[in-house]
Amino acid sequence: MNMEEGMVRELASGTLPELEATIASLNMTPGWIKRQIPLVWKEMQSQFIPAQWKYVAARELMQQAAKVLGTDLAERRNFVMRNPVPDNDFSILRTIICAYQTVLPGETAMSHRHSSHAMRVMLDSNGAYSIVNGRKHPMDSGDIVLTPGGCWHGHGHEGMEQAFWVDGLDVPLTHLLEPMFYEPHPERWEPVTCEARHSPMRFPWADTVESLKNAPADSTGHFGKTILLDTSLFMPTLTLKVCGWQKGWSSRPYRHTANVVYVVMQGSGSSTIGECKFDWQFGDVIASPGWNRIEHHAGEDSVLCCISDEQLMRWTRYYRHESMQ
Numbered sequence: 034m035n036m037e038e039g040m041v042r043e044l045a046s047g048t049l050p051e052l053e054a055t056i057a058s059l060n061m062t063p064g065w066i067k068r069q070i071p072l073v074w075k076e077m078q079s080q081f082i083p084a085q086w087k088y089v090a091a092r093e094l095m096q097q098a099a100k101v102l103g104t105d106l107a108e109r110r111n112f113v114m115r116n117p118v119p120d121n122d123f124s125i126l127r128t129i130i131c132a133y134q135t136v137l138p139g140e141t142a143m144s145h146r147h148s149s150h151a152m153r154v155m156l157d158s159n160g161a162y163s164i165v166n167g168r169k170h171p172m173d174s175g176d177i178v179l180t181p182g183g184c185w186h187g188h189g190h191e192g193m194e195q196a197f198w199v200d201g202l203d204v205p206l207t208h209l210l211e212p213m214f215y216e217p218h219p220e221r222w223e224p225v226t227c228e229a230r231h232s233p234m235r236f237p238w239a240d241t242v243e244s245l246k247n248a249p250a251d252s253t254g255h256f257g258k259t260i261l262l263d264t265s266l267f268m269p270t271l272t273l274k275v276c277g278w279q280k281g282w283s284s285r286p287y288r289h290t291a292n293v294v295y296v297v298m299q300g301s302g303s304s305t306i307g308e309c310k311f312d313w314q315f316g317d318v319i320a321s322p323g324w325n326r327i328e329h330h331a332g333e334d335s336v337l338c339c340i341s342d343e344q345l346m347r348w349t350r351y352y353r354h355e356s357m358q
């Protein structure tokens with residue numbers, strides 16, 4: 034027994050509180066103590082709440098922001114959608130951050146790269162584009178464009194009208210795991226090497242509409258007609274699905290462990306997430322934390338993009354899904 038071991042044995046001898054104090058002094062916590070946050074609990078309980086952001090209001094504010102702030106000052110002119118829970122100022126859900134973003138005709142939003150994976154759902158756009166590793170990807174209304182982690186990316190706009198879209202990134206997950214790296218492009222604006230209309234980074238609206246037409250019916254009745262946009266190769270932490278719901282369609286209620294952000298690409302309807310009912314229309318965003326009861330209703334023919342951590346939940350074998358009443 035060396036001197037240190039002898040000292041610990043001497044410190045530890047005594048009452049239970051004395052023993053616990055000694056354990057604590059060595060940066061350990063006894064497994065039997067009562068903790069403010071327990072290590073395990075009965076079932077999933079997200080710290081985030083169901084919430085909604087209205088495009089009409091955000092669009093108006095983005096028009097105002099464009100008058101007072103250029104992309105020369107704001108690297109990205111965007112509004113981050115904060116889930117309104119204490120001590121949170123940027124996450125929309127546990128693993129996802131979302132923002133409304135806008136660029137004006139003729140503007141460029143400088144190129145940069147970062148560890149976090151990112152994607153955009155174009156709401157109103159004719160002539161905007163993203164340069165991803167030198168390849169210029171058109172971003173018109175309804176297009177979905179990926180900018181995977183580590184890829185240089187910047188945005189520009191050659192059209193006539195202000196462009197608006199929704200960004201989705203896995204930044205909170207990068208923070209949790211801690212491998213964040215960020216770098217501005219050495220030339221500020223990455224030179225274009227080629228145009229990439231057909232690219233694994235781009236899902237054009239016309240292709241999405243066609244795929245939805247041919248999608249098989251959903252046997253569960255939970256999700257409706259759904260297509261998966263394959264992100265598994267480039268950004269496995271973000272799952273992208275697009276649902277096409279006919280006017281009058283209602284889902285059977287369910288819950289699952291995936292955290293899902295819905296972006297309304299077309300139509301209108303309502304969704305009940307947990308105890309909250311949201312009426313939605315074009316451009317609105319709804320945050321659905323995992324394990325809340327979900328029920329949707331389409332008031333018109335509707336298309337919604339679902340950004341989630343489902344693949345991640347499945348890969349970790351944390352995914353669960355069940356019908357509800």
Ligand SMILES: [Fe+2]
Nearest residue numbers: 145147151186
């Ligand atoms: Fe970025």
